[in-house]
Amino acid sequence: MRFAFLQEPPFCFTDASGKLGGCDAKLAEKIGQMVELADFSPIETEFAELLPGVAKGRWDMTTGLFISDERRKLVDFTRPIWALPDGLMVAKGDPLGLAGYRSLARNPSAILAVISDQIQHQTALQNGVPPGRIKTFATQAEAAEAVAQGAVQAYASVAMAHRGYITREPDARLDVVDVPASEKQPAAGAFALAKNNAALRQKVDRCLDELLGSSWHRDMMSQYGFSDDDIDRLLWAGR
Secondary structure: EEEEEEEOOOOOOOOEOOOEHHHHHHHHHHHHHHHOOOEEEEEOOOHHHHHHHHHOOOEEEEOOEOOOOOOOOOOEEOOOOOOEEEEEEEEEEOOOOOHHHHHHHHHOOOOEEOOOOOHHHHHHOOOOOOOHHHHEEEOOOHHHHHOOOOOOEEEEEEEHHHHHHHHHOOOHEEEEEEOOOOOOOOOOOEEEEOOOOOHHHHHHHHHHHHHHHHHHHHHHHHOOOOHHHHHHHHHHHOO
């Protein structure tokens, strides 16, 4: 299995030795073992390349992505592997007192960072953030650095991704503001596969049916900061 990933803890990341970790990576690797694939080959890429790459056969499966109707036109998704809320990465202490997208929209001096093609861009627009105050970046690290340097006042992504980054960069002096459910409900994410690969999707889904919520899954997810409530939210959403 050729598995495309991003440097985005706690979902996927490489350590100093180059070893791949993260909850999405470990889940994908476990699935590869269960279906007895000969090899598990991680391939690092940037967000904008994930879906085009799987659609064109450059890799077999991607790290977890939010499911949307627009993305379904290009790829197929497995059953959801997490359901998570958005968050804003801000400077330590949240100096502007931001409480979500709408409070940022009301502050004319606040610039918002997003990753190119991520769903949070549209969510910000839907919550009133003017297009001219949204700046796009290619990677999590670039957007986080922009917040740390004061080039932007917030960075929108999955709250858990922000916390994963801050855990690995404790000197960055950054905080996370949880986006309220009134602005964005927790959304489901799943592995993405090519549309012509139904056999692999069915195998992966059978493995996920067995793994999600199991003691192995809960223990693995806890190592990356996920609680039982996070997992139960996923299981409830899948009913």
